[in-house]
Amino acid sequence: MLFSPWCYGHHPTYLRHLISYWCQWQLPGTLNIVVSGQFLEEHTDVVELQKKYDDRQSIKFVAITPQEQADLENATSGWGRAFEQYKLISKYASLLKATQGLIIYFDSCQLPLVLGLKLPCPFSGIYYRPTFHYRLFVDSIPTWRERVQHLREQIFLWRLLHHPQFKTLFCLDPLAIEAIARLGNRDQVMHLPDPVKLEDSGENSPENLRVNLGIEPNRQIFLSFGRLSEGRKGVPQLVEAISLLSPDIQQNLCLLFVGEPNSKQLEAWLTPIRQLDSLKIVTRYGYVPESEVNSYFQLADVVLAPYQRHVGMSGILLQAAAANKPVLSSDYGLMGEMIRRYRLGLAVDSTLPSEIAKGLTRFLLEAPDNLCDRTKMKGFAEQNSAERFARIIFKYTILDTPKIL
Numbered sequence: 001m002l003f004s005p006w007c008y009g010h011h012p013t014y015l016r017h018l019i020s021y022w023c024q025w026q027l028p029g030t031l032n033i034v035v036s037g038q039f040l041e042e043h044t045d046v047v048e049l050q051k052k053y054d055d056r057q058s059i060k061f062v063a064i065t066p067q068e069q070a071d072l073e074n075a076t077s078g079w080g081r082a083f084e085q086y087k088l089i090s091k092y093a094s095l096l097k098a099t100q101g102l103i104i105y106f107d108s109c110q111l112p113l114v115l116g117l118k119l120p121c122p123f124s125g126i127y128y129r130p131t132f133h134y135r136l137f138v139d140s141i142p143t144w145r146e147r148v149q150h151l152r153e154q155i156f157l158w159r160l161l162h163h164p165q166f167k168t169l170f171c172l173d174p175l176a177i178e179a180i181a182r183l184g185n186r187d188q189v190m191h192l193p194d195p196v197k198l199e200d201s202g203e204n205s206p207e208n209l210r211v212n213l214g215i216e217p218n219r220q221i222f223l224s225f226g227r228l229s230e231g232r233k234g235v236p237q238l239v240e241a242i243s244l245l246s247p248d249i250q251q252n253l254c255l256l257f258v259g260e261p262n263s264k265q266l267e268a269w270l271t272p273i274r275q276l277d278s279l280k281i282v283t284r285y286g287y288v289p290e291s292e293v294n295s296y297f298q299l300a301d302v303v304l305a306p307y308q309r310h311v312g313m314s315g316i317l318l319q320a321a322a323a324n325k326p327v328l329s330s331d332y333g334l335m336g337e338m339i340r341r342y343r344l345g346l347a348v349d350s351t352l353p354s355e356i357a358k359g360l361t362r363f364l365l366e367a368p369d370n371l372c373d374r375t376k377m378k379g380f381a382e383q384n385s386a387e388r389f390a391r392i393i394f395k396y397t398i399l400d401t402p403k404i405l
Helices: 011-025 037-042 044-053 066-073 078-095 144-161 177-181 206-213 235-243 263-274 290-299 315-322 333-342 353-365 374-382 386-398
Strands: 031-035 059-063 101-103 123-127 166-171 189-191 220-225 253-258 280-284 302-305 327-330 345-348
Touching (some): 011 031, 031 037, 031 078, 037 059, 101 386, 166 386, 177 189, 206 290, 253 290, 290 315, 315 327, 327 353
Parallel strands (some): 123 166, 166 189, 327 345
């Protein structure tokens, strides 16, 4: 049983890759995927994969009830959401007679399991955001709040790794594996690639897309992709940084915002710079089918990720690397460390608009090859293939068969 009650973020992409791999290899057994009703409505492309490729009818989507979804979304605290998820996992694992469970977003439902509560079957989870090892990174001096958080993480992880039903902790942070493994059994901790798979652009080629979007050839395109109305994505700081640029710099720049469903919030942030005559701003609001995502990254000259002290990995770094495009991103935590190690672009203090402005200026005035290493970028993307992601999950949770090695 895959437990994935959330509608956005990594969830549709991860389920797409797992379904594709299951069908390609015709893995034995039944794959039950517990989702929200909203997921079935908004991600029909993922649901259609099962209908199109699962001839054996071995994959089943199971929707939680509207009331269960409401209770989960209306929980007023992280603890409340954790216990709501625990109830759902227990209910559906029992109902479906699951022999193994995989919790797609493990960070949000750890507490009941840390406290020793049991489930109807052995379980594994995908862990997104360890931070207790950040102190090992360059220029990382934790605050006292962060020190408390680091201690809490280690206690939680120790408890989880010693839970009698716990099987495998998949961690998206490759630099955290050894630190986590020291808290339990090394065989229980696996690095999980954050999967990237670029679709063929087809008719929606970057050249056609530039024309359709009305972007002049002389402008460099800086792409912001995803749910940008979340304050942690750094759009307000980016807007302030743009206002610091001279008109001569602005006239060579196009800001392309793609994928944000909340147009009102984003437009409110963009209002101050929409008045700048020399600047080009292009927006495409709403969900972008995965088959079209590659076109936007191929079109971009630079990918923007000025996240505000973001914890964990970001699929944006992988998409940019796979498209061979440099990023302008935060220098904090894992994202900053990956940019430095693989020379993916520029890592700046994204909490300061003046530093973002300096980064933008460098990309507009310098040769991109001076600011990144395209060979290392390619290697970074290849380490995170979608096939490898799915193979590792099925090998270490649900199945034990040489067929998927």
